[in-house]
Amino acid sequence: MKSDFAIELVDVVKRFGTVAAVDHVSMQIRPREFFALLGPSGCGKTTCLRMIAGFEQPSSGQLLLQGKPLGDIPAFKRNVNTVFQSYALFPHMTVAQNVAFGLEMKGVGRDEIRRRVADALDLVRLPQMADRYPKQMSGGQQQRVALARALVNKPEVLLLDEPLGALDYKLRKEMQIELKQMQQQLGITFIFVTHDQEEALTMSDRICVMSTGHALQVGTPLEIYERPNCKFVADFIGETNFLPGVVTEISGEYATVNVADMSLVGRLGEGVTLGASAWLSVRPEKMQLVDEARANPSALNTNSVTIDSVAYVGSDTRVVVHLGGQRLDVWDENNISTLDPNFYFRAGERASLSFPADNALVLVK
Secondary structure, eight states: OOOSOSEEEEEEEEEETTEEEEEEEEEEEOTTOEEEEEOSTTSSHHHHHHHHHTSSOOSEEEEEETTEEOTTOOGGGSSEEEEETTOOOOTTSOHHHHHHHHHHHTTOOHHHHHHHHHHHHHHTTOGGGTTOOGGGSOHHHHHHHHHHHHHTTOOSEEEEESTTTTSOHHHHHHHHHHHHHHHHHHTOEEEEEESOHHHHHHHOSEEEEEETTEEEEEEOHHHHHHSOSSHHHHHHSSOOEEEEEEEEEEETTEEEEEETTEEEEEEEOTTOOTTOEEEEEEOGGGOEEEOGGGOOTTSTTEEEEEEEEEEEOSSEEEEEEEETTEEEEEEEEOOSOOOOGGGSOOTTOEEEEEOOGGGEEEEEO
């Protein structure tokens, strides 16, 4: 019976000596999904990718492709292809020869190779460069050739190991959009390894955040950003303020945390219990600063603060404030166009800081 999942990892462990690079990881990746493995260097994401590709074998646990155990099936017999950060193009071969190489190794007929190479180069918008050599192309063009070479084999799953890491910022942004459009057009599963949080949020249907060999949370970009299940995920994805305190009350979906003798309320995170030490996590863009004269000091999560520094960055003003001995970053959106310097907060001024309870999350310490 056909599986509902393109790839499954079932309690997978991979050890290198005494070190568990992947430590009892389970995840299910759906067909036609753009799935990101996200985390810092050394977290185990590339090792997971290499086990799916067949370049490494798990120490224990099981990997399945379309419901079928991969076991000891060698890499060249798995219907998956990998695109590396280094591109790994043959410098002595033309673009067309690079793309055709895998088909030639499989013994595909010459006419079929010619047709499929032309289709693959059309897909990556490089049909006019079939006779060029890699050294005659830009980094972005070489990346497209590497993609064409992988896609020409019509894999069930395409594995991408930080393929945009060597590109400059602007080109990387362009390629993110192109990769996502290509994946939607092809309708195949993409598994994408990256340490770039914005890249994962921009491109993925779902994300698995990893740390020290563990899969900490799997969810949509919205779920990962708005409802992280632990401090590491909240800290790794985007910018976040963490206020340490003790949980003094739990009421339904909300918890009250005593932070430096202030009672602050946020949404109840996973595993939070009454009396526990906890973090109140609030993202900088989800807090509001107003003049003290305009504030309602009795409103929930409203406190007086001192402005420490101000940096105008165009789309918003980055303000650092001090609250109860804690340093907080507040991103004040610039939604009014003005040259009046008095419109913006200044260092040393007093202001009122507030945030709705729904904009804060209480996480276990």
